[in-house]
Amino acid sequence: MDRADGHRYFEGLAVAHVLGGLDDSEGRVFRAHLLDCADCRARVGELRAIAHDLADVERDEHRVRAAQVIETKRRESDDADDDLEEAPPATRVSRFTVLGGLLFLVGLSLWNFTLHGEMTQLETDNRNLVRAGVVRETGTSWRSAITDASVQGVVKDDGTDFVVSVDGLDPEQRYGLYVKDESGTTAYRFYFGPSEEGRLYRLFALPDDADRLLISDPEDTGDSPAVPGSEPSGDTVFEASRP
Ligand SMILES: [Zn+2]
Missing domain, CATH: 2.60.40 (Immunoglobulin-like)
Structure with missing residues (x-):
């Protein structure tokens, strides 16, 4: 097995590693590889920065939603006749930001995949990630x-x-x-x-x-x-x- 073929397997694992989606044995193999491979360490660093931003966006969204629930309850008890205003657009916008970020992450993987040629593990990972994003949004x-x-x-x-x-x-x-x-x-x-x-x-x-x-x-x-x-x-x- 030449280096490019063998290495494609690890490239496919990087996204799942950053998102915590590796099972125990894959995780062990990938962590051992990271010790030897500067390319993968760099890639994991980039992906982690993106995942970190996404997590922040999601936390903000969670906070906005919690505040809305409290506000709605308060208004219901204050004045039952009061018309509820539309939910602030922030929630919807941030949800798209999360999806956009995920697609960016997928795009980054695809870009990397294009650089390295044939599709293998990466294509499956990308398909799963897109599918996960869809289920996450619409399920x-x-x-x-x-x-x-x-x-x-x-x-x-x-x-x-x-x-x-x-x-x-x-x-x-x-x-x-x-x-x-x-x-x-x-x-x-x-x-x-x-x-x-x-x-x-x-x-x-x-x-x-x-x-x-x-x-x-x-x-x-x-x-x-x-x-x-x-x-x-x-x-x-x-x-x-x-x-
Ligand atoms: Zn590597």
Whole structure:
């Protein structure tokens, strides 16, 4: 395998690494590669700066929405007859900023891909990222029950796939993500380390009868960091149910 062919695999992993979307074994392989490869370190730095800006935009949007909810409640109790004004356009604008940023990130990957020739992992990653952006914008929101105040997240599905976007995780920690069906059986599991920003952003195929999603911080087993098991253990840091 020549260097270009072998390296394309790592280029494909960079975006997912920054968004916390690598599973445990991919994550280990990619981190080991980063130690030797200045190209990938530079690329990860650029992608991380973009992801950081996007996270800021999303946090602002969250704050605007929370303020609107409080304002609406206040007005309802003050004066039930008062006509509600239209929501400030800021929310809509910032949502497009997030999507625009994601597309920029995809564009950056495509640009890189064009430079390096044939499509492989990158094309799949780009398709998944675009698809994740679409599900994130148009999908049905799951009801989230935030069990750890510092962790915030959104889960949305469109009947075929679901996207998980979670912020505020501990970058040093390994986590298990579990999807339960209505009978409480684990229909899907995914072990991951979040991005260095403490994020997970990833698209998954929606299991049949998916009902609830849990992210748990595994029980300490003496290993550092603790390894997630086949069932949730330790603290549940995020939970959402399908409506
Ligand atoms: Zn590299």
